[in-house]
Amino acid sequence: MTDQVEELERPAENTSSGDEYVDLTPEYAREILDALGDDDVSRAEELISELHFADIADLLGWASSSQRVKLVDLIRPDFDPELLTELDDELREEVISLLGTEAVAEAISELDSDDVVEVVEYLEEEDQKELLGALSDIERARVEEALSYPEYTAGRIMQRELVAIPDYWSVGQTIDFLRSAKNLPDDFYDIIVVDPRYSPVGIVPLSRAIRTNRPVLIRDVMDSENMRTVVVTEEQENVAHLFRQRDLISAPVVDDSGRLVGVITVDDVVDVIDEEYEEDMMRLAGVGEEDDLSSAIFDTTRSRFTWLLVNLFTAIAASMVIGVFEGTIQQLVALAVLMPIVASMGGNAGTQTLTVAVRAIATRELTSTNAWRVIRKEVAVCGLNGLAFAVLTGAVTWFWFDSGLLGAVIGAAMIINLLFAGLFGALIPLGLERAGIDPAVSSSVFLTTITDVVGFFAFLGLAATFLL
Numbered sequence: 001m002t003d004q005v006e007e008l009e010r011p012a013e014n015t016s017s018g019d020e021y022v023d024l025t026p027e028y029a030r031e032i033l034d035a036l037g038d039d040d041v042s043r044a045e046e047l048i049s050e051l052h053f054a055d056i057a058d059l060l061g062w063a064s065s066s067q068r069v070k071l072v073d074l075i076r077p078d079f080d081p082e083l084l085t086e087l088d089d090e091l092r093e094e095v096i097s098l099l100g101t102e103a104v105a106e107a108i109s110e111l112d113s114d115d116v117v118e119v120v121e122y123l124e125e126e127d128q129k130e131l132l133g134a135l136s137d138i139e140r141a142r143v144e145e146a147l148s149y150p151e152y153t154a155g156r157i158m159q160r161e162l163v164a165i166p167d168y169w170s171v172g173q174t175i176d177f178l179r180s181a182k183n184l185p186d187d188f189y190d191i192i193v194v195d196p197r198y199s200p201v202g203i204v205p206l207s208r209a210i211r212t213n214r215p216v217l218i219r220d221v222m223d224s225e226n227m228r229t230v231v232v233t234e235e236q237e238n239v240a241h242l243f244r245q246r247d248l249i250s251a252p253v254v255d256d257s258g259r260l261v262g263v264i265t266v267d268d269v270v271d272v273i274d275e276e277y278e279e280d281m282m283r284l285a286g287v288g289e290e291d292d293l294s295s296a297i298f299d300t301t302r303s304r305f306t307w308l309l310v311n312l313f314t315a316i317a318a319s320m321v322i323g324v325f326e327g328t329i330q331q332l333v334a335l336a337v338l339m340p341i342v343a344s345m346g347g348n349a350g351t352q353t354l355t356v357a358v359r360a361i362a363t364r365e366l367t368s369t370n371a372w373r374v375i376r377k378e379v380a381v382c383g384l385n386g387l388a389f390a391v392l393t394g395a396v397t398w399f400w401f402d403s404g405l406l407g408a409v410i411g412a413a414m415i416i417n418l419l420f421a422g423l424f425g426a427l428i429p430l431g432l433e434r435a436g437i438d439p440a441v442s443s444s445v446f447l448t449t450i451t452d453v454v455g456f457f458a459f460l461g462l463a464a465t466f467l468l
Contacts, residue, residue: 021050021051021055022050022051023055024051024052024055024059028047029058029059029062032047032048033062033067036067041074044070044074045074048075053080053083054083054086056080056083057086058086059071060087060091060095061087068094068095072095072098072099076099076103079099079107081110081115081119082115084104084119085115089122092122093123101127101130101131104131105133105134106134108131108134109135109136109139112159112160112161112185112186113143113146113159113160114158114268116131116135116139116143117146119131120132120143121147121151121156132144146158146160150233152236152237153232153234153235153236154231154232154233154235154236154239154264155232155233155253155262156236157236157264157268157271157272158230158232158253158261158262158263158264158268159185159263159265159268160261160262161183161184161185161186162185162188162192162252162260162262163178163184163185163188163191163192164193164194164260165177165191165193165194166193166194166196166218167194167195167201167217167219167222168218168219169217169218170214170215170216170217170218171212171214171215171216171217171218171221172214172215174204174209174218175209175210187265188263189205189249189250190203190250190263191203191204191206191209191218192260193219193222194260197258197259198259198260199254199258199259200227200229200254200260201222201224202222202223202224202227203227203250203252204218204221204222204223208221209221226246227251227252228242228246228248228251229251229252229253229254229258230253230254230264231253231254231255231256232253232254232255232261232262233256236276237272237276237362239251240273240276244273248266249265249266250263250264250265250266276362310445311445314445314452315452317449317452317453318449318452318453318456321452321453321456321457322339322456324460325460325461325463325464328463328464328468329460331468332463332468334403334406335459335463338397338406338410339455339456339459339460342410342413342414342417342455342459343417343451343452343456345389345414345417345455347421347451347452347455349382349385349386349418349421349425350422350425350448350450350451351425352425353381353382353422353425353426354426354428354444354447356378357374357378357425357429357430357439358429358439358440358443360374368434371426371430375427375430378422378423378426379419379423379426380422382419382421382422382425385418386415386416386417386419387415389418390411391411393407393414394407394408394410394411394414395407397410405466406463408466409459409463409466409467412462413455413459416458417454417458417459420450420454421447421450424446424451428447428450429443
């Protein structure tokens with residue numbers, strides 16, 4: 001950091017080292033894996049040496065178990081511990097096992113505290129102790145404190161390494177401190193200004209400090225109005241919303257008494273946003289958070305079984321509706337051909353509304369304040385689509401089965417089902433969210449049941465009334 005600060009105050013020099021990373025493409029990855037398959041170790045080492053640690057993490061995820069063993073052996077001599085932060089939980093545990101906890105324990109001492117927490121939080125207790133034992137007493141205490149906070153809170157993702165100064169310092173004193181301090185974080189964006197109780201009272205962007213004359217007091221250039229603090233027990237999803245809403249680069253984290261205990265930076269928040277997005281997508285599809293490409297076959301099967309079982313019962317409910325109209329279907333076989341169209345269109349239209357609603361709830365764009373306006377809009381949109389597809393489907397049915405009345409029946413059923421799809425596509429996630437249930441978890445199961453039941457009942461009921 002000393003060198004970085006001094007560079008800002010003297011003429012720029014050519015600092016390019018000529019070292020550039022190669023992007024990991026599927027072709028490049030295949031070349032590495034082929035080299036491993038041919039036992040061409042020197043070629044594989046040469047190719048891997050050109051990759052960034054994040055790309056090596058991707059490569060480990062793409063490789064098979066046997067290839068992964070060889071890759072770990074190749075990266076062992078120049079192992080970058082930051083690679084571990086780029087792996088999913090199960091793959092990280094496997095790589096740590098292959099590297100050996102002793103080697104990993106020595107390496108993670110180079111990481112920031114928040115990255116160490118990410119590496120060790122889901123490991124077995126014995127492995128955790130071994131890894132933490134390699135840290136200094138201060139670093140170990142920081143990590144253990146972070147692990148004491150609930151999962152998915154600010155305390156788990158915050159970084160303990162930060163820059164805090166009193167408000168009575170001058171800019172010159174601050175710059176001198178940055179040059180001489182030994183334990184500064186590797187990267188930081190804001191200098192946190194604290195009062196005698198060690199509570200944040202403002203922030204000074206590093207760029208502003210560098211541009212300001214030395215005699216100026218920090219309190220005269222700090223920004224207190226736009227500073228936002230985060231309580232250590234705040235949910236990480238709320239932290240991500242704050243950063244997104246206020247365009248923050250970093251935010252001080254305080255304990256219940258208001259004392260500064262850490263800082264959250266935008267790179268941590270990007271990971272949280274990605275994690276929350278992935279979680280919602282997985283839940284919408286009815287699979288667990290732990291279900292990924294690296295999971296064992298049995299674990300993946302078990303995680304997906306529950307929602308498939310629920311789907312089975314909802315499908316039976318829809319089939320029971322069809323069973324009620326068994327006699328009607330026997331008299332007019334065309335109904336059996338056409339009724340999946342009504343149910344499918346309702347399901348797809350409802351899923352569109354559902355996806356928009358779940359995303360809007362997650363980003364807090366949809367609340368009780370504007371709920372009815374959004375519901376009315378979605379019902380109107382689905383109604384207009386229903387009308388358009390009623391005309392289209394009715395015309396096709398009339399031409400197909402030479403029955404204008406059958407075309408009218410399927411058109412009417414299409415409108416009814418899409419109206420219900422729009423209504424319940426918005427109502428279901430709102431209702432689940434109000435009940436304290438994550439709307440991404442089970443909305444799709446309820447919606448599919450409703451659109452199937454309404455679609456079949458409307459089509460077959462209208463057919464029984466007007467055609468027979």
